[in-house]
Amino acid sequence: MTQTVLPPAPTGAPSNSGVTSNVSGSPTFSPLYQQIKSLIVQSLQSGEWKPGELIPSEVELAYRFKVSQGTVRKAIDELSAENLVIRRQGKGTFVATHHEAKVQFRFLRLMPDNGDAHQPENHIIEVKRMRGPAEVTRLLDMKAGDSVVYIKRVQFFDGTPIILEEIWLPGSLFKGLTVERLDEYKGPMYGLFEAEFGTQMIHASEKVRAVAADEAASALLKVAVGVPLLSVDRVAFTYGEKPVEVRRALYVTSQHHYQNELS
Amino acid sequence: MTQTVLPPAPTGAPSNSGVTSNVSGSPTFSPLYQQIKSLIVQSLQSGEWKPGELIPSEVELAYRFKVSQGTVRKAIDELSAENLVIRRQGKGTFVATHHEAKVQFRFLRLMPDNGDAHQPENHIIEVKRMRGPAEVTRLLDMKAGDSVVYIKRVQFFDGTPIILEEIWLPGSLFKGLTVERLDEYKGPMYGLFEAEFGTQMIHASEKVRAVAADEAASALLKVAVGVPLLSVDRVAFTYGEKPVEVRRALYVTSQHHYQNELS
């Protein structure tokens, strides 16, 4: 410990060549890794790397953005924590996709009280284009009266109707969406949205209440009028916190429950 | 870029002096920062640093554990992500406490449909010690028939009864818990558990259903029999994934909702 080697060439503050220079005192300061993160999100959003695909390695991204691998790593770490990408040691980093069981559990919290979860069976009741109701267009950040796609469906578990859903989507983003398209598609609806319409749902906000079954719900869910149902109002978002789906669901919770982890 | 400075003294693989040596091929391998994390959790659990208090700085912990500051940083980063500690730039890292609004929202997801959340008013109905029901002792990892503390209470928001709860706690951990103790305590119940009984709730798992109000719920929540109520069955855990509370709550959701973020 007596040696006092000459200090290495001072690296210190990064030069930030290639990315917005972080001048001290700059009002719009943001850390380099956040800027890198934004650039990666832009590439995800633009479709440069599609769901399920491999994105460039950390070394390659570091070279592209002219930053250190550690900075790229921190950016990807956060994207991984937000479930936008999935890291696999030895293989690389992949764009998250709804064609995976894990992801589907994140967006459907309904579990059977005992036994394992099965794939639900979809019965589309109605698909139509319409002027969006005021509340829907407000939640979707659209102009009043803008066109939306409306979907009504029932989901069966083991032959029993459990979920009744109404869904509203921006008409501009889901032009070719028909009942046939929905019927022929196997797997989760968000998988269809991702594969056929290039819209990736990355997070959602839900309001849950207990309500009584009305005549319509009673008929479709095969329960008596007045039976308690779980009402789940969802707004789902794609990249950039842009709302792209409004959904109102009713769950029969006599044999199922909504599972939630508080942490 | 032409200079090729002589390489710095090879540091390379860490010697790991002071902590379990990570011999390659060891069957019980775990990264250094995970071991550090466990040691920090032990200190939290033992009460060496109490809720709300400052823990030692990264530099100090690095010296204590004989690892680099970066390794301590990664350990604390994860603890911060898990809400066990809170980092404050310039000040230090603090042990998370239930005496904070933020934490309370994490454990009570009920929000008014419009307007701001107010502090609820507690009305304790009953507190007693009893032999734990089979399902309760099972969920709490206790032996059948072990002693538990039972609490029944109603919570009022703006003078209206909204929540009816039954709570079961291990008798051994909550010896002096009485109705007076609960009545005189202002603030969230988990704050009392933390301050008076040294038990810190760090996460919980909930099963949510819609049920019909029975006679008892009807009387206490001032709603008609049969009205749909949100049923929330919770198991709460302290350090080390140890279950220490079972709670069954009924929420009136005509003016409130259970808020949940899917991400």
Add this chain to the structure above:
DNA sequence: AAGTGGTCTAGACCACTTT
């Protein structure tokens, strides 16, 4: 053997808070 992400170190400077 080569490439990927995962861990660990060492050192510099920045932003923020307190003394």
Add this chain to the structure above:
DNA sequence: AAGTGGTCTAGACCACTTC
């Protein structure tokens, strides 16, 4: 000025996957 966490770099080796 001193101490804290926050950012950034550079380089090493490890664990895992594929060729």
